[in-house]
Amino acid sequence: DAKTTQPPSMDCAEGRAANLPCNHSTISGNEYVYWYRQIHSQGPQYIIHGLKNNETNEMASLIITEDRKSSTLILPHATLRDTAVYYCIADPYSSASKIIFGSGTRLSIRP
Amino acid sequence: NAGVTQTPKFRVLKTGQSMTLLCAQDMNHEYMYWYRQDPGMGLRLIHYSVGEGTTAKGEVPDGYNVSRLKKQNFLLGLESAAPSQTSVYFCASSQLMSQPRGTQYFGPGTRLLVL
Numbered sequence: 001d002a003k004t005t006q007p008p009s010m011d012c013a014e015g016r017a018a019n020l021p022c023n024h025s026t027i028s029g030n031e032y033v034y035w036y037r038q039i040h041s042q043g044p045q046y047i048i049h050g051l052k053n054n055e056t057n058e059m060a061s062l063i064i065t066e067d068r069k070s071s072t073l074i075l076p077h078a079t080l081r082d083t084a085v086y087y088c089i090a091d092p093y094s095s096a097s098k099i100i101f102g103s104g105t106r107l108s109i110r111p
Numbered sequence: 112n113a114g115v116t117q118t119p120k121f122r123v124l125k126t127g128q129s130m131t132l133l134c135a136q137d138m139n140h141e142y143m144y145w146y147r148q149d150p151g152m153g154l155r156l157i158h159y160s161v162g163e164g165t166t167a168k169g170e171v172p173d174g175y176n177v178s179r180l181k182k183q184n185f186l187l188g189l190e191s192a193a194p195s196q197t198s199v200y201f202c203a204s205s206q207l208m209s210q211p212r213g214t215q216y217f218g219p220g221t222r223l224l225v226l
Contacts, residue, residue: 034214036215041148041199041220042219042220043115043201043203043217043218043219043220044154044201044203044215044217045217046214046215046216049214085153087153087154100156100170101146101153101154101155101156102153103152103153104153
């Protein structure tokens with residue numbers, strides 16, 4: 001399973017776009033990139049996932065590089081409620097292998 | 112839909128005591144997971160199940176046992192609690208076939224303090 005690397009912390013001004021990077025240089029062809037976030041010790045919340053193409057939903061956009069070795073989660077207009085720890089995960093489809101969450105990025109939104 | 116629920120929400124144990132944490136999901140999901148999260152740390156997978164009657168070890172299985180007798184329930188047992196098991200425990204579930212497995216739905220967590 002691919003290991004992901006994220007910066008331990010970032011901050012962003014409210015109303016601006018928050019861009020959270022993730023490195024997954026050992027990702028294999030069948031591994032999806034998933035993003036979750038955890039707000040103040042609540043259970044993690046699914047945000048978005050992708051395989052090769054860029055993806056967008058009501059919460060965020062996911063940009064995956066062409067070589068799939070890294071990705072960026074974009075929160076287009078960050079609010080104070082987006083303050084959380086964000087986890088990037090590489091997960092193989094329909095496999096029973098272990099899922100590694102890692103330490104994530106603590107995102108702080110400045111008023 | 113209640114989603115994923117966990118019982119109890121908070122518990123204090125003395126060293127050597129035993130207890131069972133209950134996780135229930137009403138989404139008919141095949142996969143279920145137990146994680147622990149220590150202060151300031153990410154989630155670590157304890158055990159998981161790929162279907163009723165099956166269990167498998169995760170990253171940190173020692174000191175824990177699990178059972179999946181019914182599809183909707185996943186039980187985590189501590190036979191002899193130790194202070195090192197003080198943590199927040201999260202249960203999660205995911206569907207096998209309708210989407211990539213990694214989309215997990217998490218419960219609210221159980222906070223366990225072992226004295």
